[in-house]
Amino acid sequence: MTKLKALIVDDEMGMRLGAQRALDKFSIAVENSDHEITFDTDIAGTAEEALEKIEAHPPDILLLDYKLPGMSGLDLLNTIHIEHDETAVIMITAYASLETAVSAIKQGAFDFIAKPFTPGELKSVIEKAVKNLMLARQVKKLARERHEIRFQFISVLGHELKAPINAVQGYLNLMKDETLGGDISGYAKMIDRCLIRTDGMLKLIGDLLDLTKIESGKRERTLIKQNLVDIADEAVETAAVTGLEKNITIEMHTKTPVFLTCDSSEMTIIFNNLLSNAVKYNCDNGRVDVYIEDTGEYVTISVHDTGIGLSPAEKEKLFQEFVRIKNSKTKNITGSGLGLAIVKKISAQYKGNISVNSEEGKGSTFCVTLSKKEGLSLTKEE
Amino acid sequence: MNTKNKTVLLVDDDADFLYQTELRLKQEGYTVITADGEEAAETVLQETRPDIAVIDLMMERMDGGFTLAYHIKKIDNNIPVVMISGVTGETGISFDAATDEERNWVKADVFMAKPVRFEQLIRTIKKLAG
Numbered sequence: 402m403t404k405l406k407a408l409i410v411d412d413e414m415g416m417r418l419g420a421q422r423a424l425d426k427f428s429i430a431v432e433n434s435d436h437e438i439t440f441d442t443d444i445a446g447t448a449e450e451a452l453e454k455i456e457a458h459p460p461d462i463l464l465l466d467y468k469l470p471g472m473s474g475l476d477l478l479n480t481i482h483i484e485h486d487e488t489a490v491i492m493i494t495a496y497a498s499l500e501t502a503v504s505a506i507k508q509g510a511f512d513f514i515a516k517p518f519t520p521g522e523l524k525s526v527i528e529k530a531v532k533n534l535m536l537a538r539q540v541k542k543l544a545r546e547r548h549e550i551r552f553q554f555i556s557v558l559g560h561e562l563k564a565p566i567n568a569v570q571g572y573l574n575l576m577k578d579e580t581l582g583g584d585i586s587g588y589a590k591m592i593d594r595c596l597i598r599t600d601g602m603l604k605l606i607g608d609l610l611d612l613t614k615i616e617s618g619k620r621e622r623t624l625i626k627q628n629l630v631d632i633a634d635e636a637v638e639t640a641a642v643t644g645l646e647k648n649i650t651i652e653m654h655t656k657t658p659v660f661l662t663c664d665s666s667e668m669t670i671i672f673n674n675l676l677s678n679a680v681k682y683n684c685d686n687g688r689v690d691v692y693i694e695d696t697g698e699y700v701t702i703s704v705h706d707t708g709i710g711l712s713p714a715e716k717e718k719l720f721q722e723f724v725r726i727k728n729s730k731t732k733n734i735t736g737s738g739l740g741l742a743i744v745k746k747i748s749a750q751y752k753g754n755i756s757v758n759s760e761e762g763k764g765s766t767f768c769v770t771l772s773k774k775e776g777l778s779l780t781k782e783e
Numbered sequence: 784m785n786t787k788n789k790t791v792l793l794v795d796d797d798a799d800f801l802y803q804t805e806l807r808l809k810q811e812g813y814t815v816i817t818a819d820g821e822e823a824a825e826t827v828l829q830e831t832r833p834d835i836a837v838i839d840l841m842m843e844r845m846d847g848g849f850t851l852a853y854h855i856k857k858i859d860n861n862i863p864v865v866m867i868s869g870v871t872g873e874t875g876i877s878f879d880a881a882t883d884e885e886r887n888w889v890k891a892d893v894f895m896a897k898p899v900r901f902e903q904l905i906r907t908i909k910k911l912a913g
Contacts, residue, residue, distance in 0.1 A: 563869055567898045568799035574901075575803060580810060594799055727796065732819070 403431075405531065407440045408460035410451040410477070411493065412469050416516075417444045420464055423520040429528050431535070438531055448472035455481055459488055462530060465510075466493040467501050475501070478508040485511075486537035489530035557723050561605060561738070565598040601735050608739035611670070612722070615746045622664040629659045629668060629693050629700065636672035637691060644680045644689070651676065651689040659693045661700050661773060667747050671702065674740040675767050679706035681734050682765075698773060699753065705766040711759040719757060720745045744769060789912055790814045792833035794824045794851065795867070796842040800897075804837070807901050813908075821847045828858060835912035837904070840868035852890040863911035866891035867899055 409420045421442045429438040443460070445451035448469045455463070467474040474492060483490060492505035492513040502513040511533060514526045572591040581587040614620040630653070637653045644651055661668075672691075679689040687707040694701045709730045711719065718724045723738040725731075745755050751771040759765035791813050795801050798819065805815045816831060818824035820842050827833075836855050840848035852864045866889065893907050 560869060563897070564797060567869065568797065568803075570898060571799060571803040575806065580806060594802075598799065727820075729822070732798075 403436065403438045404441050405438055405461035406458065407442045407462040407464065408445060408451065408454060409442060409464045410445045411466040412446050420523060423523050427524055429531055448474065448477040451477060452480065461488060461534060462527060463488055463490045464493065465490055467505065475504055475508060478505060478510060483509040486541045489534045491526055491530055554722065561723060562602060565602045568598045569595045605737040608737040608743060612739055612743050612746065615743065624662050624664055626660055626662045627665060629661050630655055632665055632668045633672055633691060633693060636669060636676055640676035640680055647683060647685045649680055649683050649687050649689060653691045655693040659695050659700055661771060671744050671747055671769055674744050675704040678740065679704050679708065682706065683708035699770045700773060702769045703766055705764065707764040710761040710763050710765055712761050716757055716759060720755065790816060790831065790833045791908065792816050792818065792824065792827060792836040794818045794836065795839035796820050811905055821851045824851055825854065832859060833862060835863045835908055837865045837867060840866055849889060856890045864891045865893045865895060865907055867895045867897060869897035
């Protein structure tokens, strides 16, 4: 239950008591919840008295008579500064005084109600004002949350980029100081490390741009009905090269065509990311098996590896941005931490999802589902 | 410069930071033991008592450096701990003038921010461990 503060400002006691009586017993149901809104009412007989009360405790609802002794209601409105998500002002005007109503609204009032009015009419106006107020507050809250998330994202990104830059500077300074002597061949390892770290930064920036483009919907998409098996075969060929060093076998098991209306570069990103992980986190002489299934409403892509697997704790944070699993087995594996986040965003655009089944030490199976429904609109994630 | 027999325990999950700092410290005459995370550091501490520990704040776990510092002080409160971090903003700890309250809460004797100026690290180590 939410209690809103209502301040009733009118020089006529009858008006004040009447409005109070109406509001004290009034409750407004909130859409989609068991929540109820009720009122704590307070009164003031003059604008001056109201000003004091407003400054001490700003009300959520201000019911304000335009005609007051001393400072008028309109002047009071002029004096105080109203934020639309803080206070909803309802001006009480005389019958047939449209001019007053218009001035009030221009001064920031949300609505007006003309005397004489019934308790029912008052409640109706108040209910409108309350709903508008709650909506304005929700909008502000969401905007604040968005800013907070953006701040955190950029903070983490800054850290992810600072580390490799510090590393490269460190090596350059060691070379500048000739710590290993005057012969450049002695610095081969340092130079290699610099190249590896800068490569990592470029990959991070590239993935970041991918992620941002997908999120903002600015990525150009060409949706054509095509056979996923062809796209998968190509991706497997590319991945096979990276698997050579550890002698990893990659096999695509689906031979019959599986059609989907999709953007081929998005599908390629999905396959490349899943296959790249399947190879990176695999054991020597391991296997990667790929399946594509048409399950009626959805298409499911499964990539299974015989790699190091994931613990339950690692599985939980796996699809977040910048998360890379760090344990004793992943020491020398590089990556931006954005790959799976990108796959997740792409699958969301196809009203699908990504999930993982895994056993530590045995292997993992990643499944991506994509809806076959045509003409899907881009889902812009908040 | 009597840095003979002084052992520095260096803990960081960034392999390049470990390599570069170990190289510099060895050239200054220190004995260096490196550990690439809290677990590895705990293993080292079971067999060796370093004269000083230089550890990174955030490693495998978000509080990796904190808990390691606590453990070191528990093993021997006299082992100086230098805490290094690349994320001053996120931790909310100001690295210039830590208050008494903060100093009591984080078991480190000195805080340094990355990138670490090596001359400053050497001076700090000399001051704390000789």
